Amino acid sequence: MTHDDDRRVTFLFYAPQRAPHAWGLDLQQLGEAMRGTYTEVRYKVRRDATRHGEPYLSFWVATDDGVEYEGTATVHGRDCITLVDATAGDAGLFLTWFRDTYLPSPDLIRFSSGNAVERGIDSDWRLPAEGDQARLADELRHHLAVVDGV
Secondary structure, X not given: OOOHHHOOEEEEEEOOOOOOOOOOOOHHHHHHHHHHHOOEEEEEEEEEHHHOOEEEEEEEEEOOXXXXXXXXXXXXXXXXXXXXXXXXXXXXXXXXXXXXXXOOOOOOOEEEEHHHHHOOOOOOEEOOOOOOHHHHHHXXXXXXXXXXXX
């Protein structure tokens, strides 16, 4: 049996709907913040041809422990970060860094998953403003269990 944390899924993290740009997300600054924190970082601000040239950040990050993150960040509609092929534990670690070092307030992260989107579930899940990586990972695992009907 696979532990829930071994499942790799796409996680979507975004600013609250009532304050879509509350993160104050600057794509270049986010890339530089990653570069200042992680062992290896590759990022580039690109233009989305399907969205009238809207800018987005594509990134790949590796930690000292060998954890890798791949994703995008956008400011179209709402400030948003997508982590692709991530475990709940790894995503929790990334979110702890993001919440505690980048956001102007720790209570500004809402989230979902590719699993929820595929099932037509558009609920806004709220990430706790407090807690360590383990607590955030548990919230992500709980979300996946609810979405999957476990």
